[in-house]
Structure formats: C-alpha cells, structure tokens
Amino acid sequence: MTVSSAPGKVYLFGEHAVVYGEPAVPCAIERRATVTVEIRDDDHVRVEASDLSLDGFTVEYAGSTGGRPDVDVPAPLVEAAMGYIDAAVEQARDAAGAPDAGFDITVESSIPLGAGLGSSAAVTVAGIDAATRELGRKLSPRELADRAYRAEAAVQEGQASRADTFCSAVGGAVRVEGDDCRDIEAPNLPFVVGFDGGAGDTGELVAGVRALKEEYDFAADTVATIGDLVRTGERILDPVADAGAGDRLAELGRLMNFNHGLLESLGVSSRSLDSMVWAAREAGAHGAKLTGAGGGGCIVALDPTPETLTALQFTPGCEEAFRAELATDGVRRVE
Numbered sequence: 501m502t503v504s505s506a507p508g509k510v511y512l513f514g515e516h517a518v519v520y521g522e523p524a525v526p527c528a529i530e531r532r533a534t535v536t537v538e539i540r541d542d543d544h545v546r547v548e549a550s551d552l553s554l555d556g557f558t559v560e561y562a563g564s565t566g567g568r569p570d571v572d573v574p575a576p577l578v579e580a581a582m583g584y585i586d587a588a589v590e591q592a593r594d595a596a597g598a599p600d601a602g603f604d605i606t607v608e609s610s611i612p613l614g615a616g617l618g619s620s621a622a623v624t625v626a627g628i629d630a631a632t633r634e635l636g637r638k639l640s641p642r643e644l645a646d647r648a649y650r651a652e653a654a655v656q657e658g659q660a661s662r663a664d665t666f667c668s669a670v671g672g673a674v675r676v677e678g679d680d681c682r683d684i685e686a687p688n689l690p691f692v693v694g695f696d697g698g699a700g701d702t703g704e705l706v707a708g709v710r711a712l713k714e715e716y717d718f719a720a721d722t723v724a725t726i727g728d729l730v731r732t733g734e735r736i737l738d739p740v741a742d743a744g745a746g747d748r749l750a751e752l753g754r755l756m757n758f759n760h761g762l763l764e765s766l767g768v769s770s771r772s773l774d775s776m777v778w779a780a781r782e783a784g785a786h787g788a789k790l791t792g793a794g795g796g797g798c799i800v801a802l803d804p805t806p807e808t809l810t811a812l813q814f815t816p817g818c819e820e821a822f823r824a825e826l827a828t829d830g831v832r833r834v835e
C-alpha cells in the first residue's frame with residue numbers, strides 16, 4: 501500500500517491569463533488531498549471518494565456494489581466526477597509500463613471541490629505519485645508535475661495550464677509561463693481565504709473567457725494586461741530586485757485588487773465572490789481577489805491582522821473562512 505498527499509493552492513496573481521501563455525504565480529497552501537493506493541490482482545479500479553458530492557449527491561464507491569458507484573445519477577455526471585482519478589490511473593499505468601494494473605484507491609481531501617483551491621490538481625498529483633510508487637516507479641517532482649498536467653489537460657479538453665499541477669507537485673510559491681515552470685522565493689504571505697460554499701466548473705469558465713477573448717479585442721487586451729500585472733507583481737516579490745522598496749504587502753494587495761477587477765470584467769466573478777472581496781477590503785485587508793477558475797468558490801485576501809478573518813466569518817454568503825499557510829512541501833510520500 502502507498503499513500504501520497506499533495507497540497508491545494510491559491511493564486512496570488514494570473515489565473516485564466518496563464519492558459520494563454522501569460523505568467524501566473526500560484527502558492528501552495530496547507531490543505532491537502534491524500535490518496536491511498538493498493539494494487540489488485542486483477543485489472544479493476546475501485547475508488548472510494550467520500551468527499552465527492554455533486555450538487556447534493558454523495559457518491560460512494562464501495563466493494564459491495566462491485567466497484568460501481570451506489571448512487572442513482574446519470575453516467576456522464578459520475579464520469580465528470582471521476583475524470584481526474586481515471587486520468588491519474590492512466591498516467592500511472594503509462595509511466596510504469598503496466599497498462600493492465602488494477603488498484604483500490606481511497607481519496608480523502610480537505611480541499612473543497614471546484615472552489616478555486618486546486619482540488620483537481622492535488623488529487624491528480626497525489627494519485628499519480630501513489631499509484632506509480634505502488635507499481636515500483638518513483639517519479640521526480642518535475643516528471644510528476646508533467647504527468648499530472650497531461651491528466652488535467654485531458655479531462656479539461658486541453659483547456660489547462662501547468663500552473664495548478666506544478667504548484668501542487670513542488671509546493672511553495674511558483675511561477676508558470678507556458679511550459680516554463682519554476683519555484684520562486686516569496687515572503688511569508690498572510691493569506692486569508694473566504695469560501696462561499698459553492699463551486700464553478702473550471703472547463704466551462706475557461707471556455708467562456710476564450711470565447712470572450714475571441715469576440716472582443718479588448719477582452720484579449722484584458723488577458724494581456726493581467727500578464728503585465730503579474731510581471732509587476734513578480735518584481736515586488738523578488739527579494740533582491742525589490743531591496744529597499746516600500747510596503748511590499750500593500751503593493752501586492754493593490755495588484756490583487758486590480759487583478760480581481762480584470763477577472764470580474766472577464767465574467768468569472770460572482771455576487772458572493774464580490775461581496776467577500778469587498779468585506780475583506782473594508783476590514784482592512786491589503787487586497788483581495790477571487791482565486792482559481794471563479795464562478796463561485798473562494799477568494800484570497802492578504803491580512804496579517806485577525807480583522808479580515810473575523811469580517812468574513814460575519815459576511816452573508818461566506819460559509820467558511822480560514823487562514824492559509826504556505827505549504828513548503830509539494831507532494832508528500834506518507835507511506
């Protein structure tokens with residue numbers, strides 16, 4: 501039996517634009533998906549994913565039902581829910597040269613699904629790592645990130661960047677621009693996350709931005725502007741280049757506010773995301789923005805004081821608020 505965990509992430513800057521080759525800076529956070537894999541002596545795959553709920557359905561795969569989910573939902577919904585695990589299994593089989601390997605898989609996660617904290621990347625990274633090790637092959641963090649990217653891209657029909665999967669595999673703060681993925685040094689950032697209890701469909705939201713960008717030149721310009729903003733943000737993060745600069749958190753926060761406005765104009769915010777962003781700003785956060793694909797889910801704010809956390813806890817539409825520590829480890833081999 502092998503067990504791996506991998507972290508979720510927040511975007512300091514650059515989601516969506518990163519899909520079109522602009523740079524982005526996601527940061528791994530200490531909320532993890534843990535995947536346990538045990539090889540079987542046949543070629544079946546049995547998945548137990550008790551956190552998985554689809555608009556009110558809870559899907560539980562159990563042995564007693566012969567490996568089929570014991571819920572009455574249409575097959576496409578189950579396939580959509582299981583897509584990342586299936587794709588991770590395919591990548592692991594391919595990496596280990598074992599196309600007929602079967603597994604019993606258990607997924608446990610403290611990352612809300614579809615909420616912008618990279619649950620899909622964490623499950624995919626941890627799943628590929630545990631399954632390849634179960635087959636006797638250890639992937640380097642970069643190989644793992646590459647495999648996980650291919651799995652996410654397959655599920656999201658090509659509409660994925662390397663950002664979420666690279667960040668989850670290597671941990672810390674990273675910078676991704678096209679195929680160029682690197683870890684970067686970042687100061688300790690006081691992230692506060694607000695979660696509206698909802699979810700957005702990453703594939704659909706990415707497709708919406710693509711359509712807007714194709715229809716209007718100014719939407720394409722907005723995407724390019726996000727890239728400019730990220731390059732400005734990087735200079736503030738850089739401990740060498742930025743030596744002697746003024747209040748770094750305040751400057752990063754201003755850019756986060758700007759980034760949220762640009763994402764809003766691309767149509768990926770929502771009323772509850774906007775109201776959490778404003779609650780954070782009014783509480784004195786340096787800045788706040790939605791994180792991930794949007795549509796619903798989470799915002800991230802920068803505030804070293806307890807004020808934003810408290811304000812979010814009393815904001816209508818905010819279901820949960822928590823402080824998110826930077827996860828310095830990416831994938832972790834638990835067993």
Ligand SMILES: Nc1ncnc2c1ncn2[C@@H]1O[C@H](COP(=O)(O)OP(=O)(O)OP(=O)(O)O)[C@@H](O)[C@H]1O
Pocket residue numbers: 533549550551552580581582583584585607608609612613614615616617618619620621623664700701702703791792793794
């Ligand atoms: N605990 C889990 N168990 C099984 N599958 C999971 C789990 N968490 C996430 N997934 C898979 O990931 C999908 C959600 O991925 P999606 O990319 O839409 O959102 P996200 O990764 O949480 O947010 P974002 O991509 O915006 O950061 C779920 O529908 C499911 O297929």
Ligand SMILES: C[C@@](O)(CCO)CC(=O)[O-]
Pocket residue numbers: 514515516517518519616618659660661662663664702706791792793
């Ligand atoms: C919206 C997006 O930029 C981030 C989702 O967490 C999609 C991607 O990068 O694959």
Ligand SMILES: [Mg+2]
Pocket residue numbers: 618619620621664702
């Ligand atoms: Mg995702």
